[in-house]
Amino acid sequence: MKSSAIVLLAAMGSLTVQAQAETEPVQERPDKQAPLPSSPKMSDQTYLTPRSLSAIPEGAFGDKVRLGYQLFVNTQQLRDKYVGNELNCVNCHMDAGRKANASPLWGAYFAYPAYRKKDDKVSSFEERIQGCFNYSMNGKAPASGSPELVALSAYAYWLGMGGLMDEANISGPVPEISDAELVKGAKRDDFPVPEALAKAMTVEQRANLPGRGYPEIPKPEQAYSPERGKAVYVAHCQTCHGVDGQGQAIAGVYALPPLWGPQSYNWGAGMHRVNTAAFFIHENMPFGKSMQLTNQQAWDVAAYINSHERPQDPRNKGDVKQAQDKYHNDSDYYGVTVDGKVLGTDSYPVFPKKS
Amino acid sequence: MKIVRFIIGVAFFGAYINTTQAQSDTAPSLPPSGQLCISCHGAQGQGMEPLGPRLAGLSTEYLVKQISDFQAGHRLNATMQPMAMVLQGESVSQVAAYFSAQTVPVVTAELRGQHVTFTDTAARLAYQGDWARELPACVTCHGPSGLGGGLFPRLAGQQASYIKTQLQAWQAGTRKGDVDGMMASVANKLTIAEIDALANYFANLK
Numbered sequence: 001m002k003s004s005a006i007v008l009l010a011a012m013g014s015l016t017v018q019a020q021a022e023t024e025p026v027q028e029r030p031d032k033q034a035p036l037p038s039s040p041k042m043s044d045q046t047y048l049t050p051r052s053l054s055a056i057p058e059g060a061f062g063d064k065v066r067l068g069y070q071l072f073v074n075t076q077q078l079r080d081k082y083v084g085n086e087l088n089c090v091n092c093h094m095d096a097g098r099k100a101n102a103s104p105l106w107g108a109y110f111a112y113p114a115y116r117k118k119d120d121k122v123s124s125f126e127e128r129i130q131g132c133f134n135y136s137m138n139g140k141a142p143a144s145g146s147p148e149l150v151a152l153s154a155y156a157y158w159l160g161m162g163g164l165m166d167e168a169n170i171s172g173p174v175p176e177i178s179d180a181e182l183v184k185g186a187k188r189d190d191f192p193v194p195e196a197l198a199k200a201m202t203v204e205q206r207a208n209l210p211g212r213g214y215p216e217i218p219k220p221e222q223a224y225s226p227e228r229g230k231a232v233y234v235a236h237c238q239t240c241h242g243v244d245g246q247g248q249a250i251a252g253v254y255a256l257p258p259l260w261g262p263q264s265y266n267w268g269a270g271m272h273r274v275n276t277a278a279f280f281i282h283e284n285m286p287f288g289k290s291m292q293l294t295n296q297q298a299w300d301v302a303a304y305i306n307s308h309e310r311p312q313d314p315r316n317k318g319d320v321k322q323a324q325d326k327y328h329n330d331s332d333y334y335g336v337t338v339d340g341k342v343l344g345t346d347s348y349p350v351f352p353k354k355s
Numbered sequence: 356m357k358i359v360r361f362i363i364g365v366a367f368f369g370a371y372i373n374t375t376q377a378q379s380d381t382a383p384s385l386p387p388s389g390q391l392c393i394s395c396h397g398a399q400g401q402g403m404e405p406l407g408p409r410l411a412g413l414s415t416e417y418l419v420k421q422i423s424d425f426q427a428g429h430r431l432n433a434t435m436q437p438m439a440m441v442l443q444g445e446s447v448s449q450v451a452a453y454f455s456a457q458t459v460p461v462v463t464a465e466l467r468g469q470h471v472t473f474t475d476t477a478a479r480l481a482y483q484g485d486w487a488r489e490l491p492a493c494v495t496c497h498g499p500s501g502l503g504g505g506l507f508p509r510l511a512g513q514q515a516s517y518i519k520t521q522l523q524a525w526q527a528g529t530r531k532g533d534v535d536g537m538m539a540s541v542a543n544k545l546t547i548a549e550i551d552a553l554a555n556y557f558a559n560l561k
Contacts (some may be wrong), residue, residue: 096483149446250499251500288540
């Protein structure tokens with residue numbers, strides 16, 4: 001009796017997921033993890049090109065920009081302080097946050113502060129970064145105005161502003177602005193920009209730079225399936241990410257990062273959603289892009305990696321069902337039964353110390 | 356006749372047990388089939404330029420895969436292919452385990468992100484790649500300082516001439532066998548000047 005109920009539940013679980021693939025993701029969230037607006041990639045689109053890192057100026061401002069780069073690429077230097085897994089920001093934002101269609105920092109910086117209807121709150125650039133610390137890095141975000149958030153904001157600002165200035169043929173160094181201005185982000189009328197740039201582009205245009213986020217791909221023809229995804233994983237992913245998805249450490253560094261389990265992103269991260277992961281994977285994986293996955297393969301493999309246990313959703317107040325209803329049910333597997341187990345009930349700890 | 360075979364079999368089996376016992380205590384000793392290899396790769400697999408590359412410090416997994424790549428013709432090389440053919444069955448993993456266990460000079464790992472800018476173009480390619488050409492950083496796959504692990508070979512301290520011929524072999528299509536051509540797609544984007552610079556860079560890492 002009991003076992004047949006479980007079988008039925010399991011079957012319902014997979015049905016629910018198929019249905020979810022067809023519905024639009026829930027847009028509003030009482031947190032900083034709302035999905036980014038995503039649009040399909042266009043052919044012959046040109047993208048902003050940030051200046052070479054060797055153009056970062058000497059001096060205190062330049063030092064903040066350089067620190068931002070270093071924290072972004074080697075985020076593990078903040079392990080146990082603000083980071084609770086083996087990831088680095090660069091793992092999901094390729095080329096140190098400079099690559100178009102890999103959610104580049106230059107695309108993000110001019111899109112904040114972003115107004116969010118649900119909590120009638122404006123979220124600043126540093127708050128968005130705090131979100132990635134709490135969820136993608138399974139950690140505890142640095143405080144507002146902290147040197148780390150200032151540095152990451154300075155790096156994002158410098159990349160974006162330099163690129164926009166070059167596009168508008170404005171020479172000279174990127175204007176230095178205060179820490180308080182840096183962490184807010186640039187989508188506001190009172191944000192200081194060179195006059196020629198203000199004339200060339202509106203605030204709204206700067207907030208919608210082509211190449212921002214991960215490009216949307218069409219819905220799969222067949223409802224996405226972790227079973228089919230496993231075959232894609234074995235053929236095209238496991239050489240690098242490991243048979244068990246735990247990545248590979250060389251000299252103590254996970255150059256090849258874990259995709260699930262205790263050392264990966266948690267159940268609150270944007271990447272845990274099948275759609276977001278499918279967009280990311282289709283555009284950026286297999287790393288180096290020696291081959292292109294089909295849309296269907298990207299959805300299937302995204303479903304496969306995201307139907308494994310990972311660290312708990314920090315917003316879970318002790319009840320998976322409650323957290324699921326409040327924050328999930330949008331093309332994801334939190335609270336869904338997979339292989340007879342409800343995902344989220346056996347999750348790994350949030351912000352564990354490195355043993 | 357049958358008895359003789361049986362005796363030889365027992366003798367071999369005994370030798371096998373002895374080597375495996377030795378392995379569990381200390382580093383593996385050179386198996387008989389490995390005698391052939393050391394004339395070109397050195398007794399400790401340290402490499403003998405230009406006869407054969409260093410094998411020490413490469414993982415067993417990687418060495419086994421390369422031997423089977425030579426056997427299957429994914430790697431075309433007139434000198435090494437016949438050598439690979441000599442190895443059959445158990446001897447492949449025994450030889451691989453032996454060379455893998457040999458020590459290599461310690462190289463201090465430089466982490467990605469440790470430096471922001473590089474004056475040396477090879478170091479920049481190694482640490483930051485050139486994404487305008489969709490060329491990822493070498494150390495992303497080969498690990499910090501190209502120290503290698505698993506199926507990603509160690510580049511630090513390998514012979515420059517060998518690194519160069521391998522990158523050219525991918526360009527010429529005479530080396531294959533990497534999953535989805537992941538290394539081929541990197542090698543194909545490199546200029547000959549970059550290949551020279553990268554080969555020297557990794558060979559001289561200390």
